[in-house]
Amino acid sequence: MSPTSPPAFGLVSPPLPRTMRAVVITGHGDLDVIEEREVPVPRPRPGEVLVRVHAAGCNNTDLWTREGSYGAAEDPDVRTGWLGPLDFPRIQGADVAGTVVASGDGAATGLIGTRVLVDPAEYDGPGPDARPADVLGSERNGGFAEYVVVPSARAHSVDGSPLTDVELAALPIAYGTALGMLDRGSVSEGHTVLVTGASGGVGLAAVQLAHSRGARVVAVCSGDKGEAVRSAGADAVVDRRRDEVLADAAAAAPEGYDAVIDVVAGAVLGPGLGLLRAGGRWVVAGALDGWAVNIDVRRLYLANLSLVGSTMHTPQIFDHLVEIARRGDVRPVVAATFPLREVREAQEQLARRRHVGKLIVVP
Numbered sequence: 235m236s237p238t239s240p241p242a243f244g245l246v247s248p249p250l251p252r253t254m255r256a257v258v259i260t261g262h263g264d265l266d267v268i269e270e271r272e273v274p275v276p277r278p279r280p281g282e283v284l285v286r287v288h289a290a291g292c293n294n295t296d297l298w299t300r301e302g303s304y305g306a307a308e309d310p311d312v313r314t315g316w317l318g319p320l321d322f323p324r325i326q327g328a329d330v331a332g333t334v335v336a337s338g339d340g341a342a343t344g345l346i347g348t349r350v351l352v353d354p355a356e357y358d359g360p361g362p363d364a365r366p367a368d369v370l371g372s373e374r375n376g377g378f379a380e381y382v383v384v385p386s387a388r389a390h391s392v393d394g395s396p397l398t399d400v401e402l403a404a405l406p407i408a409y410g411t412a413l414g415m416l417d418r419g420s421v422s423e424g425h426t427v428l429v430t431g432a433s434g435g436v437g438l439a440a441v442q443l444a445h446s447r448g449a450r451v452v453a454v455c456s457g458d459k460g461e462a463v464r465s466a467g468a469d470a471v472v473d474r475r476r477d478e479v480l481a482d483a484a485a486a487a488p489e490g491y492d493a494v495i496d497v498v499a500g501a502v503l504g505p506g507l508g509l510l511r512a513g514g515r516w517v518v519a520g521a522l523d524g525w526a527v528n529i530d531v532r533r534l535y536l537a538n539l540s541l542v543g544s545t546m547h548t549p550q551i552f553d554h555l556v557e558i559a560r561r562g563d564v565r566p567v568v569a570a571t572f573p574l575r576e577v578r579e580a581q582e583q584l585a586r587r588r589h590v591g592k593l594i595v596v597p
Contacts, residue, residue, distance in 0.1 A: 256379035258323035262302030278338035289403035290377035291329030327377030331402035404566035408435035410547035419493035423448030567591030
């Protein structure tokens with residue numbers, strides 16, 4: 235680390251270093267595009283703050299962004315980021331918990347020294363239901379570094395939260411996405427909900443959050459992860475490795491499901507619509523088993539079903555998530571932590587999907 239010196243920007247607590255350690259991707263590709271570098275400490279502009287990163291969560295979006303697997307409407311096989319082509323090098327890491335150490339102007343000086351949870355999204359409008367227009371670690375540099383610049387409006391105080399920094403860093407993408415799916419699925423007390431991919435970040439978050447709403451939760455995951463998923467709040471577990479997974483899911487809820495919270499998609503989505511009660515909702519926010527699906531649309535309109543796409547959260551949903559964090563209503567399950575230099579190993583483990591819960595990088 236280079237010697238510290240007075241920074242030429244904003245208002246700060248102690249003097250900051252000139253450079254920091256960060257992990258970047260140098261382009262789309264395999265794990266070998268991940269590099270640790272020493273880079274300048276970013277400078278907050280007016281309306282921004284500098285956050286000292288204490289923990290940063292790993293997400294499937296990190297893998298898909300690195301691989302360039304989002305595609306485009308005109309060419310689904312083109313290598314691209316979530317919203318289009320990316321500039322490189324790029325620091326990934328959307329989920330950030332840390333402390334504000336500098337402000338780009340006087341408007342946010344009250345945040346300096348505050349423990350914060352960062353909303354990774356910037357939105358397409360000012361309203362509570364605005365949609366994400368870019369994401370930290372994707373369209374702009376993120377939290378796999380010692381410091382990150384974020385809009386001051388997206389740095390939410392969590393002073394007093396009983397959650398650790400590592401637990402807080404598990405929340406933004408996974409739990410924000412899961413909250414959005416539950417809201418869009420109109421999940422409430424007394425409902426029966428099926429959650430696919432239930433041992434992963436979003437799936438396990440959905441299990442915990444649906445359980446906290448008073449829903450009965452049936453979780454689909456590998457059989458060897460079933461006990462951990464039950465501990466998170468699942469009332470019943472279906473082994474995804476069995477050929478009879480749809481029949482097993484139907485047997486677990488003979489009267490059908492009010493909602494399916496799905497991050498897997500693939501071949502089961504079409505026939506799986508038959509699991510829903512009349513008027514039920516199938517909410518999908520991922521395609522771990524494949525993005526191309528076959529659907530008999532008669533299943534939709536004859537039973538008044540809804541097939542709903544759900545991407546991340548809204549400002550209103552994230553505000554709700556911050557309240558959950560402040561109270562500690564849900565304690566995220568953390569599978570493992572990694573030092574900054576081991577981001578490559580963290581992504582490798584994430585891709586293997588043998589863990590239950592979140593993987594967190596601690597700079």
